[in-house]
Every structure is written in C-alpha cells, then in structure tokens.
Amino acid sequence: MPYRPPLVPYETFVADPPDLPVRTPGEGGPAVVSRAEVAGTDAHGATVKAVLADGMTAVVRVDAAGDGVIRVRLAEDPQARSRSARLMPLVHPRTHPATVTVDDRHLRIDAGALVAEIRLDPWHIRFLRPDGSLLLEQDPGTVDISGRQRTLPFGHSTTDGVRVAWHESFVAPGDERFVGFGEKFTPLDKRGQRALMWNFDAFGSESDRAHKNVPFYLSNRGYGVLVDSGLPVQFDVCQSTHSAVQILVPDDLLDYYVLAGPAPAEVLDRLRQLTGQPYLPPRWAFGTWVSSGFYPDSQERVLQRARRLREGDIPCDVLHLDCYWQVAGNWSDLRWDTEAFPDPAGMLRTLSEQGFRVCLWMNPYLMTASPLYAEADAAGYFLRRPDGSTYVADVWHGSYPASAIVDLTNPAAVDWFTGLLRPLLRQGVAVFKTDFAEGVPADAVAHNGMSGVELHNVYSLLFNDVVAGVTEEVAGHRAVWARSSYLGGQRHSAQWSGDVNATWPALASTLRGGLSHGLSGVPFWSHDTGGFHGTPEPDLYVRWSQFGALSPLVRLHGTTSRLPWEFPAEAEQLAVAALRLRYRLMPYLWSAAAQAARTGVPMMRALLVDTPQDPTAWTTDLQYRLGTDLLVAPVTDTSGVRDVYLPVDDDWFDAGTGELHPGGRHLRVRVPLSRMPLYVRRGALLPLVTPGATVGDGPFREVTLVCWGAVDGRAVVHDVDGDTIIEAVRDGDELRIETRGPLLVGQLALAGVGDADRPARSLLNGATVTVAPFAGLFPT
Numbered sequence: 035m036p037y038r039p040p041l042v043p044y045e046t047f048v049a050d051p052p053d054l055p056v057r058t059p060g061e062g063g064p065a066v067v068s069r070a071e072v073a074g075t076d077a078h079g080a081t082v083k084a085v086l087a088d089g090m091t092a093v094v095r096v097d098a099a100g101d102g103v104i105r106v107r108l109a110e111d112p113q114a115r116s117r118s119a120r121l122m123p124l125v126h127p128r129t130h131p132a133t134v135t136v137d138d139r140h141l142r143i144d145a146g147a148l149v150a151e152i153r154l155d156p157w158h159i160r161f162l163r164p165d166g167s168l169l170l171e172q173d174p175g176t177v178d179i180s181g182r183q184r185t186l187p188f189g190h191s192t193t194d195g196v197r198v199a200w201h202e203s204f205v206a207p208g209d210e211r212f213v214g215f216g217e218k219f220t221p222l223d224k225r226g227q228r229a230l231m232w233n234f235d236a237f238g239s240e241s242d243r244a245h246k247n248v249p250f251y252l253s254n255r256g257y258g259v260l261v262d263s264g265l266p267v268q269f270d271v272c273q274s275t276h277s278a279v280q281i282l283v284p285d286d287l288l289d290y291y292v293l294a295g296p297a298p299a300e301v302l303d304r305l306r307q308l309t310g311q312p313y314l315p316p317r318w319a320f321g322t323w324v325s326s327g328f329y330p331d332s333q334e335r336v337l338q339r340a341r342r343l344r345e346g347d348i349p350c351d352v353l354h355l356d357c358y359w360q361v362a363g364n365w366s367d368l369r370w371d372t373e374a375f376p377d378p379a380g381m382l383r384t385l386s387e388q389g390f391r392v393c394l395w396m397n398p399y400l401m402t403a404s405p406l407y408a409e410a411d412a413a414g415y416f417l418r419r420p421d422g423s424t425y426v427a428d429v430w431h432g433s434y435p436a437s438a439i440v441d442l443t444n445p446a447a448v449d450w451f452t453g454l455l456r457p458l459l460r461q462g463v464a465v466f467k468t469d470f471a472e473g474v475p476a477d478a479v480a481h482n483g484m485s486g487v488e489l490h491n492v493y494s495l496l497f498n499d500v501v502a503g504v505t506e507e508v509a510g511h512r513a514v515w516a517r518s519s520y521l522g523g524q525r526h527s528a529q530w531s532g533d534v535n536a537t538w539p540a541l542a543s544t545l546r547g548g549l550s551h552g553l554s555g556v557p558f559w560s561h562d563t564g565g566f567h568g569t570p571e572p573d574l575y576v577r578w579s580q581f582g583a584l585s586p587l588v589r590l591h592g593t594t595s596r597l598p599w600e601f602p603a604e605a606e607q608l609a610v611a612a613l614r615l616r617y618r619l620m621p622y623l624w625s626a627a628a629q630a631a632r633t634g635v636p637m638m639r640a641l642l643v644d645t646p647q648d649p650t651a652w653t654t655d656l657q658y659r660l661g662t663d664l665l666v667a668p669v670t671d672t673s674g675v676r677d678v679y680l681p682v683d684d685d686w687f688d689a690g691t692g693e694l695h696p697g698g699r700h701l702r703v704r705v706p707l708s709r710m711p712l713y714v715r716r717g718a719l720l721p722l723v724t725p726g727a728t729v730g731d732g733p734f735r736e737v738t739l740v741c742w743g744a745v746d747g748r749a750v751v752h753d754v755d756g757d758t759i760i761e762a763v764r765d766g767d768e769l770r771i772e773t774r775g776p777l778l779v780g781q782l783a784l785a786g787v788g789d790a791d792r793p794a795r796s797l798l799n800g801a802t803v804t805v806a807p808f809a810g811l812f813p814t
Contacts, residue, residue, distance in 0.1 A: 048427045049473045051232040051266045052487060054284060055193040063182070064201065065090060066175055066189035067108070069155040072141055075134045079143050084108070084157065086189055096159075098132035102147030102294035103304055104161065108188065108200060109287035116285050117488045118264025121443060121496060124521045125262040125291070125308050148257075148294035157188065161257070161292050169257050170292060173203035173278040185278045188288075200288035203280045206272050210255055211652040212279065213640065215269065216248035216519075217531060217551040217559075219543040222640060222655030224251065224271045231267040233472040233491050233518050235431070238567070239534040239543045245472060246519040246529060247491065248554035250305060251279075254642070254652050256296035258305060262289040264492040264520065284487075298553070298643050299635050305555045306634030312524040312557050314631035315513045315587075317754070318391055319465075319528060320623055321351025321729040322613050323515075325591035328566075331358040332374040333381050339597065340388055344727060348598060348610050349617045351728045353385060354393040354467060354515075354589065363435065364404040366397045368454040382462035389728045391464035393515060398451075398471055398497050399429050399437035407438070415440060415447035417478040417486070429473035439473060442496045443489070444481035452504040459508035466505065467515040468526075471497045494518035498526040515560075515589070524556045524634070528587055536565030536592060541578055542670040546655050548585070552636030558627070559638065560587035564596040572605035573672055573707060579609035580710040581668035583616040584660055586627065586637040608708055615811060617725035621734045621751055621777075625721075626661030628752035637661060645681045648698070654679050657711075663718035663742075663749075667703075667711035675704045678711050685716040687742055687786040689811045694743075694786055709812040716786070717747035719760050721777070733776065740783045740808060744769050744793050751777050767794035783808035 057063075065088035073083045079097025086092060093112040099105040105127060118124065133144035141152040148169070149162040160171040175187040186201040206212075206225075213222055215229040219239040227242065229251075234243035249261040251269065261267050263285045270280040281290070293304040306312070324343065326336065336353065343350045361371045370378045385392055400407055400416070410416065416438035417425045426436045441447050455466070471494040478486030498519070502512040515528045523529070531547050534540045548559045563582030564570045569592070570578060582588040590596035598606040616623070623637075630637045638658050641651035657667035657678060665686060667678045680686045682698035689712040695701065703711050714720065720740040733755045741747065747762040758775025773779055782798055783806045796805050 047235055047431065048429060049475050049490065051230065052476045054282070055198050057193055061193065062088070064186050064189050064191045066187050067092070067094070067157045070094060070157050071154060072136050075136060078129055078132050080134055080136070080141055081112070082141065096143055096150055096152065098130040098143065098145035099127035099291060100130050100304060100307055102145060103130070103291055103308065104143060104145050104148050104150045105291050106159070107287060107289045114287040116263045116265065116287070116289065118492045120482065121484060121489065121492050124264060125260070126310065127308060148292060169255065171205050173205045176275060176278065184275055186280050186282065199282045199284045201280060201282045202288055202290065203278045206277055206279050210253055212251050212253055212271050213642070213652070214248065214251035214550060214554045216554050217244050217246040217547045218242065219244065219547040222546060222549055223653050226273055227271050228273045229269040229271060231491065233494055233520065235470070235472045236532055239531055239540050239547055245517050245532045246523065246551060248521050250521070250554055252298055252301055252553055254646065256294070258293040258301040260291040260293060260305060260308065262291070265487060298646050299633065302555055302634045309522045309555060310525050312631045312634055313512055313527040314627060315527040315558060316511050317624060317731065318351045318729050319513055320587060320620065320627060321617070322349055323352040323354050323393065323589035324350050325354040325589060325596065326356050326358070327591065327595050328356050328593045329358065331355060333376060333378070336381060337384065340385055340390055342599065344388055346599070346610070347727070349613050349725055349727060350390065352391045352393050352465070354395070354591065356395045356591070359394055363401060365401050365434070367400055367404040367406045368396060368458065379461050386462060392462065393465045393467055394458060394463050395467045395469055397469045398440045398442065399473065400440065401435045401437045402426060403435060410450065411438065413446065413450070414481070415444060415450055417441045417474065417480060420477060420479055425475060425478050427473060427475055429470065441481045442493065442500055443484060447481070448500055452500060455501065455504050456508060459505060464509060465513050465515065466501050468498050468501050469517050471518040491520045495520050495523060498523070502526060519556070527558050529556060529559050530589065531561040533566040534562060536568035536570040536574065538574060538671050540565055541574070541581065541668065542656055545581070545668060548638060549640045549655055549658055552639050555634050557630035557634060557636040558586045560585055560589055562591045563588060564590060564592050566592050569594045572602050575601055576605050576608045576707055577669045577710070580612045583612035584664070584666045584712070588616065614725040617729065618722050620729055621721035621723060621737060621753070622661060625750060625752040641679070641681050645683055648682045650679055651681060663715045663720060665713035669705065669710060674707065675702065676711060677702050680713065686713040687716060689714050692786050692810065712811065714742050714785070716743040717745050718742040719747045719749040719762055721751050736780045737777060738781050738783055738806065739771070739779045740785050741769065741771065742785045744784050744787045744791060753777060764793065769793040769796045771798050773799060781806040
C-alpha cells in the first residue's frame with residue numbers, strides 16, 4: 035500500500051488509480067539501455083537496435099517531428115503504440131526532414147531548432163541548441179556508494195518477471211524550474227512534487243488531485259517534454275532525488291517528445307502543432323454565465339432570475355441550469371422534470387427573446403432508478419465488470435445513488451446517448467455542462483476491449499468529443515463547459531476547475547490550477563465564481579467576482595445561490611460592477627481569446643510566458659497577465675492587502691490610482707473592496723465599449739480607445755468582421771494614432787498622463803481629435 039500520513043483523512047474513490055507493484059527485497063533493479071547500434075537511417079531520423087542490461091533487445095527510434103521537435107520511442111516491438119491509442123491518437127506528429135549523421139560511436143539528428151546527439155556505447159542522449167550548447171540530457175542512472183541505482187534511467191522495470199513500466203530520467207540542474215502537467219492546484223513550480231497523470235474527482239482545489247492532467251511540462255531552460263500515453267504516467271520532479279526528473283510510463287512503450295523554445299510561447303506553439311488547435315468558443319461564451327446553483331429549481335424560478343437580471347441591468351449571456359432540471363434520483367437521463375418545468379420549450383423561447391442562451395448540466399452516468407436504465411442496461415450501453423456484469427459504481431461518493439457509466443466506446447451506446455441530447459438542442463438549448471467523467475474504475479471493461487486503466491483518462495476526451503459533436507450538428511458550434519480533460523483537450527473550449535470550496539485558500543489554489551493548465555496548452559479556463567461548496571462570506575464573494583470577471587470565462591455557481599441580490603447591497607453592487615468592467619473590456623478580451631486560439635498561448639497566463647528571462651516570474655503564481663496588457667492580482671484574504679510583482683521590461687499603471695510603477699519590483703498594496711489590484715502596461719492601447727446586457731453578435735460599436743501613457747504602442751483588435759491594427763506614435767507634442775481595419779474608433783482617451791507629458795495635439799487617422807475625459811477602469 036502507498037504511504038498515507040498518519041491520522042490524516044484520505045478520500046478514496048471508486049476510480050482511484052492502481053498502484054505500481056513494489057519490488058521484493060533482493061529482486062533485480064531496472065533494466066537500462068546499455069549500448070546500441072544503428073539499424074538504419076532515413077530522411078527523418080534513425081532506428082537503433084538497443085541492448086538492455088538484462089539482455090533484452092529493444093528498438094529505439096529517434097526522429098524529427100517538426101522544426102525543433104524530436105521524438106524518442108523505446109519499445110520491444112517497433113510497431114508498439116500506447117494502449118489508449120486504440121480509442122484515439124493523442125499526438126499528431128508530422129514528418130519533418132532531419133540531417134542525420136552517423137559514425138562508429140555517435141548518432142546525430144538535427145531538427146533545426148533542436149539537435150539530438152546520441153553516444154551509442156555506452157548509451158547516452160543529449161539534446162542541444164543549434165549553437166551546440168546543452169539544453170537537456172539523460173540522467174545516466176545515479177548510483178550510490180553501495181552500488182544501488184537511485185534513478186530510473188532509459189529502460190524498463192519488471193516485478194515477478196512482468197514488465198510494469200518503461201522509464202526515462204533527465205538531469206535537473208539545481209536552479210531549473212518546471213511548470214505544467216495540467217490543472218494542478220499545487221504551487222506553480224513543480225520541483226519537489228510527484229505529478230500523477232490520473233484524472234480524479236478532486237474534491238476541491240486544495241490537494242495534488244486534478245480533474246485535468248496533461249503529460250507535459252515546461253522548463254525555464256527553454257524546452258518542453260511531452261509524453262504520449264493515456265495511462266497513469268508519473269513524473270517524479272526532483273522529489274526522490276533533487277538532481278533528476280524521472281518519468282514512469284506503465285504502457286507498452288516509452289514515447290516522448292522534446293520541444294525546443296527557447297521562449298515558453300514557442301514551446302506552447304509546438305505543443306499546439308502536435309496535439310491540435312484550440313477551439314475558440316462563440317463570442318457569447320465570454321459573457322457572464324449565471325447558474326441556478328446545485329439545489330432544486332423550477333421553470334418559474336428560472337424566468338424570475340432572467341427578469342431580475344435584465345431589470346437590474348446585470349450583464350449576462352448564459353443561464354445555466356444545474357442538476358435539478360432533471361428528476362432527482364434519475365440523473366443523468368437527460369429528461370426534463372416535467373413537474374418543475376412544465377413547458378421547457380416555451381421557457382427557452384422566452385429566454386431567447388430576452389437575449390439568453392441556456393446551458394444544461396449533464397454527465398455520462400445514469401442512476402439505476404431512472405426509467406431508462408433497464409433498457410439501456412439490456413442493450414449493453416454501460417461499462418462492464420470483468421465478469422461481464424454491469425459496473426454500477428459509487429461515482430457520487432455516497433451522496434447520491436450509485437450509477438452505471440455510459441460506454442462511449444460502443445457505437446450503439448453513442449447513438450443512444452446523442453439521441454437523448456439532440457432533442458434538447460433542437461428545443462433551443464445552446465450548450466451542455468459536461469460534468470464528471472473521472473469515474474471509470476481501473477478494473478472496468480469497455481466494449482472495444484480496453485481496460486479501465488487504459489480508458490480512464492481518455493474517456494473524458496471521448497465524452498466531450500461526443501457532446502461537442504452533436505452540439506455542432508444541431509447548434510453550429512462545438513462549445514462544452516467541461517470539468518475533466520486530458521492531453522489534446524484544448525479542442526474542448528471551456529473548462530472549469532470543478533467543485534472548489536468557498537474559502538479564501540481555495541480561491542488562491544484555484545488560481546494556481548488555472549495558471550498550470552494554461553501552461554499545458556489550454557487557453558480557455560474558468561472556475562466557480564464565489565466557490566462551489568458552501569456559502570462565501572460577502573467580501574469573498576466580491577473578491578472572487580473580481581477574479582472571475584477578469585478570467586478567460588466567468589460563471590457564478592455554487593451549492594447555494596451566487597446571484598448578486600442574494601448578498602448584502604454593497605456586495606451586490608461591487609460584484610455587478612466587476613461584471614460590467616468585463617463587458618466594458620470585451621473588445622480586448624475577445625481579441626486576446628482569438629490570439630490564444632491561433633497560438634495556444636493562454637489568455638490568462640503566468641508571468642513567465644511574457645518574461646521568461648525573469649527568475650521571479652517562474653515562481654509567481656497568485657497573479658497573472660490577461661492578454662499582454664493587463665496584470666491581475668486577485669486579493670486572496672480578508673485584509674485587502676497583498677504583494678504584487680510587476681513584470682520586467684515594462685512600466686505599469688495602477689488602474690485604480692493612475693500611478694506609474696517601473697517593472698521588476700515588488701509592491702505591497704492595500705486596495706478597497708471596490709476594486710482589485712489591476713495594472714495596465716505603459717503603451718497599451720485598450721479598446722473599451724459601453725457594457726450592455728449581452729456581448730452581442732455584431733461588430734463592436736462606439737469604441738473608446740484608451741492610450742495608456744500617450745506613448746508609442748501597438749494593438750490588434752479582432753472582431754467578427756476582421757482584424758484591425760492600431761498603432762500609436764508619439765512625436766514630441768504630437769500623438770498620432772492610425773487604425774488599419776474595420777474597427778470604428780469613436781473617441782480617444784488618455785490615461786496615466788499628467789500635464790507635463792500630455793500631447794498638445796492628438797490625431798486619429800490624420801484628423802485632429804478632442805481627447806475624451808477618462809474616468810478610469812474603476813469609476814466612482
């Protein structure tokens with residue numbers, strides 16, 4: 035059994051991962067690749083016959099999978115592939131020309147921005163930059179004074195004569211930092227942690243359990259490592275030994291990619307090319323999502339909420355109906371509770387007329403009390419136990435009845451399942467919240483023959499693929515609001531952090547999870563504003579609303595109401611003000627979203643993405659840049675005081691006070707509840723609009739362009755009718771602003787400009803304009 039801290043409660047789950055076997059005393063150590071000889075080369079790489087220390091012969095294939103991308107595979111069978119690949123490929127490598135050089139002792143594969151240099155006997159591989167400097171190298175296997183191996187280098191391990199895992203290790207210099215691995219709620223720098231790639235029902239955001247795992251990490255030395263496997267890969271990130279990253283892959287082969295940078299944005303772009311383009315959600319998805327909450331609901335209550343939102347001038351685009359749109363105890367059979375919702379079609383028409391889209395909660399489990407259960411069970415639509423019986427599992431942790439899990443590897447089950455979704459979409463439902471999907475037990479058996487271990491992680495991808503596919507068929511878009519995901523999940527556009535607690539520490543750890551997920555190639559992410567479990571105190575509700583409003587996507591949701599009017603008047607006023615600020619910034623946010631979808635660089639990103647040369651940026655994990663020009667530092671306790679680090683290479687305006695601060699310094703700030711620490715980059719050109727009830731489908735109108743500092747600057751505004759390039763040039767007392775594109779700028783405003791540096795004349799597209807007064811982003 036794995037070690038558990040004494041007397042500390044440990045939550046178990048029906049879908050917990052299996053433990054790797056432990057070697058018995060006296061059993062041999064790992065079998066390591068000791069020497070090799072080149073079996074052949076081609077235009078892309080080389081195939082090598084390798085001999086392991088236990089005498090086994092294996093095949094190593096090293097080739098270019100793109101400019102600056104080198105793939106390494108080790109397997110007994112040269113045709114081996116990950117066991118999860120029988121369901122879907124996770125990585126889509128391209129063939130790329132390489133310069134291959136071979137001599138008696140060495141093999142060199144040049145992939146442009148990255149070079150692999152291999153010594154054949156004894157085996158050793160290094161990855162070099164184009165100038166020949168070392169980027170990354172294998173750990174040869176640390177041996178202690180007693181001759182025992184302390185790391186798991188390139189090779190495999192067996193117990194009781196059965197291979198249990200392939201492994202690889204890399205040398206980790208003492209100052210190296212590591213980020214990524216999916217939505218990990220632990221500190222941003224993962225050095226000293228062990229990252230397990232297994233999708234958990236995480237029970238909050240305050241442990242190392244994660245709903246969304248991505249077997250990929252970024253290093254501050256200018257590279258990334260991606261492992262192609264859907265099985266429970268483990269990354270020992272300088273935990274067992276501080277000098278090495280060890281990767282254990284319990285699969286049929288070891289298959290990994292090294293991605294060159296040097297900048298994180300370049301690594302993320304190469305990851306995007308390998309795993310797929312992010313899907314840009316529809317523009318309405320960037321508006322506010324307001325939830326019914328996780329408690330009984332009705333058609334009357336939904337319509338009352340909608341009226342109250344519109345009467346209160348509270349910006350909102352999506353109304354989310356959680357579990358109770360269905361009959362309690364029958365979840366999730368995707369049928370309206372006709373007593374609580376007697377006329378759903380009429381309700382949906384009314385909401386559409388008011389400018390709302392509707393999202394419905396769902397999951398891929400079916401409670402056995404549902405009237406649909408017996409027929410679906412008889413048809414074989416659920417995962418099975420090894421003895422062939424239906425796998426009924428406690429996927430709700432004892433809080434609700436056990437459920438069967440829809441077997442989405444079965445085409446007939448997919449047809450049945452989508453047949454339940456399609457009428458809802460035709461009725462007027464816009465989008466589904468695809469909840470759960472982490473519950474495939476390790477010993478389950480799927481229709482296509484996969485075991486639960488093989489299916490567990492990739493099931494979340496299949497679930498979201500199925501729902502996104504039928505949504506596109508009927509509604510014309512592929513958006514889902516997803517809780518679980520895995521490698522390649524950026525194709526499922528909206529992901530949220532799950533059931534976090536309504537506490538201050540949970541707000542902080544939720545933010546860490548979002549930053550880690552963004553550094554794993556997923557640009558669009560959200561969280562339950564106010565926290566999910568419990569009722570937030572008013573100040574926490576306001577601070578979380580400010581954080582949510584300046585996140586890529588925003589949804590108010592919890593086990594109790596998160597409706598603004600359910601809180602004291604001041605909290606209501608300030609939460610709504612935060613949402614209005616979001617809608618005011620919508621041209622900027624939508625532009626950042628479009629750019630993120632093109633490049634894979636997240637909207638909400640750790641400071642290291644833009645300033646990787648700054649060591650402090652690699653450990654700063656309670657603030658972020660939203661796009662390039664905004665720096666957001668959510669308040670994470672009751673004091674209203676927090677430390678803020680301003681990134682190097684730019685100066686920053688305090689959006690609340692207008693004060694200018696140089697970059698590369700720490701500030702301790704105290705902010706009133708009415709605003710959050712928000713900073714704008716000097717030189718930013720920020721397009722603003724008057725906030726409306728909804729985001730709207732047409733081009734942005736009545737745009738005010740705010741020039742921060744009245745200095746040179748450049749921005750690109752993306753819109754439904756095309757891109758507009760905006761450039762500002764300061765020439766003495768004159769400020770000239772030119773726009774190239776369809777965006778119509780109605781007025782120009784200046785921010786952070788005193789009398790001494792205010793331009794005497796401002797021109798917009800060659801015409802002299804009167805500068806409009808600017809009340810700031812937090813008007814009183």
